[in-house]
Amino acid sequence: MTANVSSAQPDSPTPSPLHAVVADDFAAVNRTIVEQLNSKVPLVETIGQYITESGGKRLRPLLALLAARSLDYTGDKHIPLATLIEFMHTSTLLHDDVVDESHMRRGKKTANDAWGNAPSVLVGDFLYARSFQMMVDVGSMRIMAILSGATCIIAEGEVLQLTNIGNPSISEEDYFETILGKTAMLFEAASHSGAVLAEATPEQERALQYYGRYLGLAFQLIDDLLDYQGDADAMGKNVGDDLAEGKPTLPLIHAMEQGTPEQAKLIRQVIRDGGLEQLDAVLEIIHATGALDYTRQRAEEMADKALQQLDALPPSAYRDSMAQLARLAVDRQA
Numbered sequence: 001m002t003a004n005v006s007s008a009q010p011d012s013p014t015p016s017p018l019h020a021v022v023a024d025d026f027a028a029v030n031r032t033i034v035e036q037l038n039s040k041v042p043l044v045e046t047i048g049q050y051i052t053e054s055g056g057k058r059l060r061p062l063l064a065l066l067a068a069r070s071l072d073y074t075g076d077k078h079i080p081l082a083t084l085i086e087f088m089h090t091s092t093l094l095h096d097d098v099v100d101e102s103h104m105r106r107g108k109k110t111a112n113d114a115w116g117n118a119p120s121v122l123v124g125d126f127l128y129a130r131s132f133q134m135m136v137d138v139g140s141m142r143i144m145a146i147l148s149g150a151t152c153i154i155a156e157g158e159v160l161q162l163t164n165i166g167n168p169s170i171s172e173e174d175y176f177e178t179i180l181g182k183t184a185m186l187f188e189a190a191s192h193s194g195a196v197l198a199e200a201t202p203e204q205e206r207a208l209q210y211y212g213r214y215l216g217l218a219f220q221l222i223d224d225l226l227d228y229q230g231d232a233d234a235m236g237k238n239v240g241d242d243l244a245e246g247k248p249t250l251p252l253i254h255a256m257e258q259g260t261p262e263q264a265k266l267i268r269q270v271i272r273d274g275g276l277e278q279l280d281a282v283l284e285i286i287h288a289t290g291a292l293d294y295t296r297q298r299a300e301e302m303a304d305k306a307l308q309q310l311d312a313l314p315p316s317a318y319r320d321s322m323a324q325l326a327r328l329a330v331d332r333q334a
Helices: 017-036 042-052 059-070 078-099 111-115 117-138 141-164 172-197 202-229 250-258 261-273 279-288 291-312 317-331
Strands: none
Touching: 017 059, 017 078, 017 317, 042 078, 042 111, 042 117, 059 078, 059 172, 059 202, 059 317, 078 111, 078 117, 078 141, 078 172, 111 117, 117 141, 141 172, 172 202, 172 250, 202 250, 202 291, 202 317, 250 261, 250 279, 250 291, 261 279, 279 291, 291 317
């Protein structure tokens, strides 16, 4: 299938102030991404470049860089480590967009919308395979164990989310289990593997592992909140997309628990049916029950837990950037 997209290269991700302390490392990661996308099959490179250059923040590779540097790592293996983590994340995006039948991500056409489902899935597979090649190059069995284990948990999280679509009966505990797998696990694996690479003490390793976990949970909670109050242009997707897909996220779960029987019944029916016909009514219930405030409160709890983990690290600009990242998790608008 021929893509109906502009022939111009997509914009490369713009480093944020959080990247400043690892600016040289981040530039090296960007170069390595380009090098490792090399393939004798042109479509692999085309789709790979399109998705990796589509404006993401690259927070997961940033976490690996910051974690390693925060413990005075002076080698060069953190560059391929950060790169392969970005490839793992990108492959999940390609697969997710096919499963969700998405047409837009970060304000641009999804790869599956531009080239079709089969090429998107197969390029996602290529990126997973390339990431495992690079794990071998990093040369740490412990890191390989962390990342391969994370891959399985991420896949289970995605399947769990899929089975929960259209199910209004999942609990808050079920929800957290799902987002731990599908989102927080790669954050955790990134910071954990960076700690292992830097030969952290057991206390520091555990702290950086859980820092990533809590940070990932905070990010997903805010993502789910923004689906009901975000700015579509800033987010690069439409408000209410989760509702349209029948995803029972925390704002809906809390609204059903706190609302009247009639309000809960309406939301349950909308989750079962999907679509946006009742969006205004659902938004009214969400606001009336304080569901967005509750979701933000839980996100802030996770961010606070992430910040607490940083006490195990020595003072540094890298630790300061990780603290800023935890605050950004709950303060962002997109």
